[in-house]
Amino acid sequence: KAGVTQTPRYLIKTRGQQVTLSCSPISGHRSVSWYQQTPGQGLQFLFEYFSETQRNKGNFPGRFSGRQFSNSRSEMNVSTLELGDSALYLCASSLVPTPVNTEAFFGQGTRLTVV
Amino acid sequence: GEDVEQSLFLSVREGDSSVINCTYTDSSSTYLYWYKQEPGAGLQLLTYIFSNMDMKQDQRLTVLLNKKDKHLSLRIADTQTGDSAIYFCAENPSGGYNKLIFGAGTRLAVHP
Numbered sequence: 001k002a003g004v005t006q007t008p009r010y011l012i013k014t015r016g017q018q019v020t021l022s023c024s025p026i027s028g029h030r031s032v033s034w035y036q037q038t039p040g041q042g043l044q045f046l047f048e049y050f051s052e053t054q055r056n057k058g059n060f061p062g063r064f065s066g067r068q069f070s071n072s073r074s075e076m077n078v079s080t081l082e083l084g085d086s087a088l089y090l091c092a093s094s095l096v097p098t099p100v101n102t103e104a105f106f107g108q109g110t111r112l113t114v115v
Numbered sequence: 116g117e118d119v120e121q122s123l124f125l126s127v128r129e130g131d132s133s134v135i136n137c138t139y140t141d142s143s144s145t146y147l148y149w150y151k152q153e154p155g156a157g158l159q160l161l162t163y164i165f166s167n168m169d170m171k172q173d174q175r176l177t178v179l180l181n182k183k184d185k186h187l188s189l190r191i192a193d194t195q196t197g198d199s200a201i202y203f204c205a206e207n208p209s210g211g212y213n214k215l216i217f218g219a220g221t222r223l224a225v226h227p
Binding site: 004006031033042043048056058090092094104105107109 | 146
């Protein structure tokens with residue numbers, strides 16, 4: 001069974017540009033969450049999607065957005081990139097998020113560098 | 116509020132046991148998790164414990180939960196050099212929503 005796939009693995013962008021990252025969850029998983037990992041702030045929750053709906057959002061500016069498609073694949077977009085957006089962006093997928101089981105499996109991440 | 120705290124570093128000798136500690140704040144968290152991250156890699160789910168359990172054992176891993184003190188620990192028996200990594204404790208305070216709150220991570224160094 002394939003794991004969570006994130007593309008691309010590495011990206012270099014210039015300040016002011018926008019970027020789109022992609023995440024394909026484990027087959028059958030319908031919930032996708034996104035996290036930002038930086039040396040200074042650690043791992044921070046961005047947002048979660050389930051059945052194409054954003055169910056929860058972290059404390060990030062509106063420049064960060066996402067969506068989920070009917071096949072559960074998800075994309076996140078960052079507009080007007082800033083140097084501080086340089087980070088490892090991680091995607092996690094879960095089968096069906098309920099209080100019974102919220103086991104999340106992570107992809108390898110996309111390393112974004114803003115110059 | 117939501118906060119998870121861990122010590123930042125732990126150094127152990129190969130073959131010894133490692134104990135990584137974590138404290139969390141949200142008593143509503145149903146599950147508590149331990150993840151491992153190796154250099155350049157994503158997060159690997161090691162184990163998790165349901166909040167009504169005190170202990171869970173999974174091969175070399177033992178998780179202890181003290182719900183009263185909101186304290187979680189991960190014990191790795193017979194620690195090997197391949198266990199060198201960063202270990203993250205995480206809680207999920209949102210019930211059915213996949214919003215994990217992570218600690219800063221404990222860097223485990225295993226030396227001969």
